[in-house]
Amino acid sequence: MGGHLAELDSYCVINIDTRVIELNGSKIILRPKTFELLVLLAKAPGKVISKAQILESVWPDSVVEEQVIFQSINEIRKEFDSSEIIKTFPKKGYAWSCPNTTIVSEQFATKPKNSITPIFSFSKSTLVAVTASVTLIIASLYFFFGTPKPVQEVTSLTAENRQEQAFHNASKNHEGVVILPFNVSLLQDSEKWLRYGAMQGVIDQIQPVQGITLFQLEDVIEIVNRLSLDERKDISNIFDKSGASIVLDTKISGVPGDYNIVFSVYTPRSVDTKSLNVKDINEGISLLAQEFNQVTSPVTSINTESMDSKLRDSLIAKAISLLEENNPESALGFLQSALASDKANLYVHYLYSKVALNLGKIDLALESSKSALELNLEGDKAKYHNRLLFVFATASFIQKNYDIAEQTLQKAALESEMSKDWLYFSYTHSMLGKLHQYRSNYDDAKDYFDSALKYQELLKCPMGVAQTNLDLAEFYIVQDKIELAKSSIEISASLIKEHNLIDSKSDLSAIKSKLK
Structure with a gap:
């Protein structure tokens, strides 16, 4: 923040090359379009600039609403900690109200009339006396220490030049951060809004850090639109077009209740890929923001543990990518390697x-x-315990160890309910339905299938609803209730077609064949 504005006593220096602003000694960084708006106003302090002029100058090639101006004005007021730094003239426009504003550049410098006054002033006689004193001091230094450095190196920098030099030095370490629109191609159509929605959610939760500029959503879209579709495939082009030094690229896959988020943090020299598994998108956005906040925070040291963690994360991310490409055999190999690094x-x-x-x-x-279940981990480390119980129970059911399967499924259902993991609560009830169906306990089986369907509908998961209807269809076929079976098949077939659920098509064909 810039600190409270002290009206006429304040001074502001704007470096249009480094995009660093100094207000009364405090540095301020603005996003690109807001910075351009600031420069437009600051070039003519006190002059009213209309909204039409602002849009034409700052957003010349974009179709935007006047709301973007209002947002940028508010951002400047917030960063300068003053509502008066920019005055609003209703139906006319806006004016910059800090007269002591200097705009500097490596090519030129412009000063308004009311610029910063020198801290000291001397009369001619005083200047002569001071010059004589300085000469005497230099001669003394020469006598004791040898030839001194040229006088101009010590005395030529004015206060303004020193400020500009300080800004230039600070800009060397300044970093721009671009969070790209999320890849949501593997999500269902009703969730495609997350491409920009999740992106904005992460931007909103990134903590401001000195020396880092976070590009806002509209800025990123403008950058991406400068590239052709082929150019967008190469992250290096993002660096070239934006001048950023950190780029976040994210992909979301999965179903409601079980999302995988694979994200890569790029710099011009490296890439670090990790993955997250979450029950809902809001949780994923928060965790992703936390991860990214760590990336933009100063790194104190790199130890063996962090290197091992980096290796494991990259192996998991690669495995998930292979699963998305329908290559589970290769994914299994990467997961085995990840287990070797963290049992x-x-x-x-x-x-x-x-x-x-x-x-x-x-x-x-x-x-x-x-x-895994024998590890007996507690707290957050036991997060996937209920899902491991489900896998163990399902494998036991397939091997016809029905008693063990039922006991384990009951535990999985209880743990899923306690942790509000409704997806696996539903999966567990479907398996309990199949188990009771096998034992001809049809009333209990129906209750479990109905419960499973209820929670899949609650999650609004097309895949889950379609699959549970197929389970019900098979359940009805076993009891020779053909019309009910056809009804469930019809619901499932409609969902599979509407959402292009490729993985469920073979199951649908298998169930249909049992009707013949």
Whole structure:
């Protein structure tokens, strides 16, 4: 923040090359468009600039509403800690009200009439006396220490030049940060708004840090629009077009209740990729902002533990990317490597067991989930315990260990309910429905299937609703209730077609074949 404005006693120096502003000795950084608006006003202190002039000068090639002006004006007032730094003239425009404003550049410098006055002033006779004194001091230094440095190196910098030099030095370490629109191509259509919604959510939660400028959403869109579709595939082009030194690229996949967020932090010389698994998007946005706040905070040291963590995170992120590409076999190998670097990580155990189960490697899924459950971790480290119980129970069910499967599913359901993991609460009830269906306990089975469907509908997950309806269809076929089975199949088929649920198409065909 710039500190309270002291009206006529205040001075402001704006460096149009480094984009650093100094108000009474405090540095201020603004986002690019807001900075351009500030310069436009500050070039003519006291002059009223209309909204039309501002839009034409600051946003010449963009179709924007006047609201963007209001937002930028408010941002300047907030950073300068003064509502009077820019005066509003209703129906006319805005005017800069700090007359002691200097605009500097490496090419030129302009000063308004009421510029900063020198701190000291001398008469001619005093100047002669001072010059004589300085000459005597220099001669003394020469006698004791040898040839001194040229006098101009010591005396030529004015207060203004020193300020400009300080700003130039500070700008060397200044960093611009670009958070790109999120890749949401693997999400359902109703969640595609997260491309910009989640992006804005992260921007809003990034903590301001001295020496770092965070580009706002409209700035990033403007930068991206400068690139062709092919150019956007190469992150280096973002650095070239924006001048940023840090770029965040994020991809979201999964279903409601089980989202994977893979994000990469790029600098011109490196890339660091990590992943997050969350139940809802708001949780993911908060965690992503926390992770990114650590990136922009000063790093004190790098130890072996942090290097191991970096390796594990990159292995997990690669595994998730391979799963998205429908390559579970390769993903399993990366997860195995991640487990080797952190055997107490329940999330990696859960992913590894789940992938093994989906690949039909039942013994491996049983073994890995069992060893993870034996770790007896507590607190946040036990976050995926309920999901591991589900994997272990499902593998046990497939191996026809029905009693163990039921006991474990009951535990999984209870833990899922306590942690409000409604997705796996639903999955667990579906499995309990199948178990009771196998035992011909049809009333209990129906209750579990209905409960599973209820929570899938609560989550608004098309995949989950479609799959549970297929479970119900199979349940009705076993009891020879063909019309009810057809009704459930019809609901499922409609969802699969509407949302292009490729993974459910083979299950739909299999259930349909049982009707013949």
